[in-house]
Amino acid sequence: MRRVLSEHSKALRDLHPDTVHDLRVALRRCRSMADGLMEVDSDQAWRAMKKDGRKLFRRLGELRDTHVMIEWVKKLEPPGDTAAKNLLAALHQREWRLKQQTADALARFDRVQWKAAEKYLADRASRVPLDGPVFRHIALQRWQEAYDLHRSALRNRSRASWHRLRIGVKRFRYTVENFLPSAHAAWGVDLKHIQDLLGEVHDLDMLWAAFARTGKVFNPSERARWHEIIGKERQDRLAAYREKMSGPGSLWHVWRSGLPQEDALDSSGLEKLSMWAAFVDPEFTHAEHVARLALNLFDGLSAAGLPGPYREPRNRLLLHAAALMHNVGHAAGHKGHHKESYRLIRRMTPPIGWTPEDLEIGALVARYHRGAWPRAQHPGYATLPPVRRETVLHLGGILRLAAAFDHAHTQAVKKLNVQNQPEALLIWAQGYRRAAENARILAAERHLLERALRKPVIIRPRPSGPKRLHLEEAAAQVA
Template structure:
């Protein structure tokens, strides 16, 4: 079923207008749909809701503001009820395409669908009544402001698109291997989620890919429609005899296979769309770099003094490099420390006094971006948890780790503790550290450090964990600055 002319005329404007436009459009389409829940208004309201919810879905991955999840959830029930009603409208169209009105099975299906349509209209009307329009209006003002923090076409959105692409490609392999209805349904959703990221956030790629993405969505959508129609027909025993059932089955199977072949033609071989799309998205080392940028953005939107965290990160990496002395450095270890330092104060957005514990909880709830595993992000959370407060030891969260990971957490948490102590006054005075290890001592020379400063007491307490880990005393002294003549 094609979109109504009213919706078609605003698509170009909508791409430029963005979230604010679509959120206002939802309210307008609610008024149109509530009249009689006819096919076109139902479709148009679903499109407007889908655009809002898909934009929210994209920003949930990079912006910790809970309003994104709340907005997405607010439209869920209405979107779901409208979706069921839309399925009925589509099945009614398919029945008209597949059989003559005099066909007994078609008659049975249309009677069932008409009754079901009336039920779903009542449910949709109730969902529309429960829809909080006032809150939606408030979000239509506040959320578009947050969007301006990240421009369309950003490499961060390309990274997010790559996540969705790789997930969809995995579903593609499974669907072609199993050929099951469920697998193709999941594939349809996977490609749809990829399409939404491109549609909402990557205008250049959308301009080049939109026709193919829409065609694929239509093809897989029709496969799903035919599967739902066949399932419905068998469940209500629409067929008067076995011959009628076989005729319908053959026709549906034939139409379904045609669409799967159309999909395969586009998505298999050296010229497949998978290859074309993948070539335009982050490659190689860029994936890790953009993942770091995503995590950094997320932290910056929570941490009330992110400049301090960036400074502590620089100090922590200097400590790590000096302690390893260029030997036995592990890139993944260093990356874990870097992210833990950047994220260690995100808990200040919730609880100043126990912010290290709040940081742990926030990081644990964070979905790992492409290039990171849940296990690595768990280590980040633990290091952030123990950057201050009680010394890590026999806590259950640590005991659950294998010994190598537990030792790593202790070592990196010790480094982060000391780095954080050097900037306890948050003035950024200490900005360079040099580490030497000789005669059984670790010596840290700190530029602009003074034993009479506020940092001295914090450093004296913070160094203990590193002393325990390395089993040697750690001395801190001011860095000698060569005199110029």
């Protein structure tokens, strides 16, 4: 964002083509940075920053496109070509008009507001580690979007499809440049080359459209000549693109190999959801602690061989995600935060490797950490197949009990151990004290898990230090 201010100062003095280009690139990098961080940070300041620079960005874009077309006409025009002279005259007239509009946009740009936003947003951006799993996952999303557009362009071969691909590659390139410095060091040259090739294809398409708009002065022989000139330049660049981007040695495969692989999508997707929750939830350390306790319970139930969704690793992942996100509804600042958590989570775009059903289940489990139990008429829950309803019932019961263990947000209960006895499920809680308030809350919040397991749940403090008993001995005493 600081680069925008320095380039803005230069542009105020002179709207030279290079100055226009440099300021537009600086603004585009900021917009790309905002797009990436908005994947995990919903703070409205990111949208405000994009809005603050939008009008200037558009004016610069129109002027830059005109500069580029002037350069192309001068580069390609045959000697004495009337159509080229007519178009250049029209473009120079357009350039003069756009310079006036761009100068006005430059004068209206609020440098003070931009500088204030820079300080605030830089602090928020620093919370997400560069080269880390969150940004690597976001880069994979951009890669997938661009690759899908690549396949579409090769099939359709339309000007619109090549233009969409250009935008997709640009978004991927700037994501890598902004957030993955190590990958950019390896891929930066190739990414720029591919973006330049597609950019020149787009420039040539715009040039042809500009010639077509000159109307009757563009006679058939001139049309044929320029169609051939532009067509050859365009095909040369498309051939160079296909050479780099098709076949086993394609750069698409090189880039994909440096991003999260299939076996890492669950964990990188979880990291992304966790980072989003950390930005939204003002007491995220509580959510992290509840998640640890919930996983203690899930793993204990799995080891005990109890019937239910405990043998599926994906259910553990969904419980983990739901626990990390269960309190995001507090950001709305009103009662019924569990329902708001449900709404916020299900509105998210699933991370790559995750399905809409995964997020729906995670949202429902988060909802049922408090409040009413699952009911057939509840939105979302009503549309699930019976087996997934059962999953929500079990995971919701686990999360509800785990959250109750840290209801005071003190992280006093450090660890939970599970023992399955014939008459009941025993939960040994390290750090738990049987104070009246603790006992009352846990007694109320264990019932959903009891319903899911179809057996009573008994909670006992777990002794520590020299007085600690083996769990087997303690279990025998309780039995």
